Amino acid sequence: MNNRYDVIVIGGGPAGMMAAARAAARGVQVLLLDKNEALGRKMLITGGGRCNLTNDAGIHEMIANIPGNGKFVYGALHRFSGQDLRSFLHQLGIPTKVEERGRVFPASDRASDVVQALGKHLQQMAVTVRYQTRVDALLVQDNRCLGVRAGDKKCLAGAVVVATGGMSYPRTGSTGEGYKMAKEVGHSITRLFPSAVAVTCNDPWIINREVQGVSLPGVTVSVYNQRGKVIAAEAGDVIFTHWGLSGPGVLRVGRTVALERQKVPAAALKGAIDLLPGQPREDLEHDLAKKVQAGDRRSVKNLLADLLPERMTRVLVTLAGIRPEAPAVQLNKKALQDLAALMKGLPVQITGTRPIEEATVTGGGINSKEVDPRTMGSKIVKGLFFAGEVLDVDAHTGGFNMQVAFSTGFLAGESAAAFVKGDS
Secondary structure (H helix, E strand, O other): OOOEEEEEEEOOOHHHHHHHHHHHHOOOOEEEEOOOOOOOOOHHHHHHHOOOOEEOOOHHHHHHOOOEOHHHHHHHHHHOOHHHHHHHHHHOOOOEEEOHHHEEEEOOOOHHHHHHHHHHHHHHOOOEEEOOOOOOEEEEEOOEEEEEEEOOEEEEEEEEEEOOOOOOOHHHOOOOHHHHHHHHOOOOEOOOEEEOOOEEEOOHHHHOOOOOOOEEEEEEEEEEOOOOOEEEEEEEEEEEOOOEEEOHHHHHHHHHHHHHHHHOOOOOEEEEEEOOOOOOHHHHHHHHHHHHHOOOOOEHHHHOOOOOOHHHHHHHHHHOOOOOOOEHHHOOHHHHHHHHHHHHOEEEEEEEEOOHHHOOEEEOOEOHHHEEOOOOEEOOOEOEEEOHHHEOOEOOOOOHHHHHHHHHHHHHHHHHHHHHHOOO
């Protein structure tokens, strides 16, 4: 068994596979180590199993959707953009399509097609892949990375790329080994937190499961701090659970909630959901009044059934102090104003977020100040490179995190190969 390679890549996710592929394309001998029995475990569950590969946004919009150190990856995104990724995948036989909000998916809607194509490409590029291999440490001497140690075995290399992922979805292999390895050789790890994560609430109508499973498309979720200032507001679908709120619209504000709770652990945050963001409150009041004035004999909950799911209307009218079965014609101006106010700002009491293990993305990681953004190379250890979620970079949902993984992987692989060949 060969235990000496030009470049070793640790981690078989999108960043690791891209790093290995790019390094091999530069003509060096590459070993890819993954502790799972197959590559791309986390990729297979992204986008509901459809794999939201990237986003059709331009580079500046892309960075605007990377709240966690977006400027740090400007060079990587410029070197390997979303369009470059789509062209690369097309060459591998994976055509892509653009959906709502610029989200890009494989045309087949199957994440497995992408993973299989990347795996086949690695084979064609003569990348050696070893599965079920857990790397325990980096081998460093005189501030130079010489390889890795896996159990009682050592494997030497001219350069190493760490692409081990974060702490989210540990069942897919993301359990934080990369942080430990980097810290042992002198890198600092910024505080980890759940990013792109669902939020928890303690409203009785939520925790009593009155609306569990109800989905509200295209609403707006706002979060307020203890001083009543809006600290996050995002549009998107919301799904009610027995512990709080989930769905794309909520995941985008979850990052802010997590950070606010880190600053003030006992902070009581308030949230509000605009159930009808496309309709001004005054117009909504007017429309409801017209229905009542027209002698609509339906019950109050049925009057709202044209606008919202039935279980949601029951909650609204109850919060407004109105009996759900009361005749709509009995509603006075104050009652209509209260209903409209609730529909434009349904209050929720936010207690925190789901744990980091359930977050879509890990926030925090290897301090970006200690990594050269031009190469993804360590500023502390020569021959050591980083890519993907292990870095202190996190983005909103919508394909942005996946693009960061591919872009940083591409740049890290290219830079590692150049380092080995003496081109850097």
